[in-house]
Amino acid sequence: MTWTVSIIEVGVLPDCRLAAYVPDAPTDVTLDLPCYCWLLRGSGAAVLVDTGPDAEPPEDVGYEVAGDTRAALLRELRAAGVAPHDVTTIVHTHLHQDHVQNDALFARAEVVVQRRELEDALQAEARCRSLSADERAALAAGPYGASQGAGLWYVGTAALVAWLGARLRVVDGEVEILPGITVTPSGGHTTGHQSVLVETADGRACIAGDIVSLAVNAEVIGPMTPDAAAAGAFLERARAARWELIPSHEPALRDHRWYVSAANG
Numbered sequence: 001m002t003w004t005v006s007i008i009e010v011g012v013l014p015d016c017r018l019a020a021y022v023p024d025a026p027t028d029v030t031l032d033l034p035c036y037c038w039l040l041r042g043s044g045a046a047v048l049v050d051t052g053p054d055a056e057p058p059e060d061v062g063y064e065v066a067g068d069t070r071a072a073l074l075r076e077l078r079a080a081g082v083a084p085h086d087v088t089t090i091v092h093t094h095l096h097q098d099h100v101q102n103d104a105l106f107a108r109a110e111v112v113v114q115r116r117e118l119e120d121a122l123q124a125e126a127r128c129r130s131l132s133a134d135e136r137a138a139l140a141a142g143p144y145g146a147s148q149g150a151g152l153w154y155v156g157t158a159a160l161v162a163w164l165g166a167r168l169r170v171v172d173g174e175v176e177i178l179p180g181i182t183v184t185p186s187g188g189h190t191t192g193h194q195s196v197l198v199e200t201a202d203g204r205a206c207i208a209g210d211i212v213s214l215a216v217n218a219e220v221i222g223p224m225t226p227d228a229a230a231a232g233a234f235l236e237r238a239r240a241a242r243w244e245l246i247p248s249h250e251p252a253l254r255d256h257r258w259y260v261s262a263a264n265g
């Protein structure tokens with residue numbers, strides 16, 4: 001079975017340091033990085049890969065979000081003829097808050113995540129909650145490498161898990177979750193990170209997640225991918241299989257044939 005893919009931009013992470021993604025980049029170069037969600041449609045089904053950040057997160061997790069992300073996501077779904085209750089499955093590449101916070105819009109959807117990711121996220125959140133308010137604020141104000149490494153971007157996972165209840169579908173390893181949609185562990189960015197392989201009319205696409213944050217990361221493994229060996233092995237597999245790799249925060253995706261929106265435009 002093949003699926004169509006729509007790339008939906010929901011908001012922007014302003015003033016990200018390029019050096020967080022590309023080794024040896026000048027430390028003073030910043031850029032605005034889009035946050036995307038991917039809508040997969042086939043045989044009447046609607047699946048989302050990641051749901052993006054909430055522009056007004058309840059916790060300070062160390063990054064800012066520009067744009068009304070929920071309005072943007074709902075608007076683009078409506079334009080595609082998809083109501084929130086039509087979304088039956090959400091796949092999370094990983095549980096960092098900039099990829100999961102709009103799950104709250106989809107009260108019916110089953111949410112697919114790797115067991116390793118879920119366990120690591122809950123442990124990291126518990127560690128962060130044991131820090132003092134000052135310690136957490138200092139981490140949030142620091143570079144991405146520090147806040148990510150400390151697990152701060154996972155703060156909010158326990159509440160999400162409680163809200164999802166029985167709708168949370170925990171998988172182990174490579175699993176075809178629907179005909180033509182396969183999740184596969186890709187590590188690198190987080191230990192339980194997964195990428196999503198989608199059969200399309202154009203061949204197999206790989207919604208890479210943050211193992212390929214920027215397009216250049218398909219060739220150059222950066223600081224956002226601390227497990228370079230895992231990332232390298234996955235990228236080698238992707239190259240050999242000739243998957244079309246879809247990055248997670250690449251501005252040039254706005255020119256991709258599957259891109260359908262401009263955030264809040």
Ligand SMILES: [Zn+2]
Nearest residue numbers: 094096189210
């Ligand atoms: Zn991430």
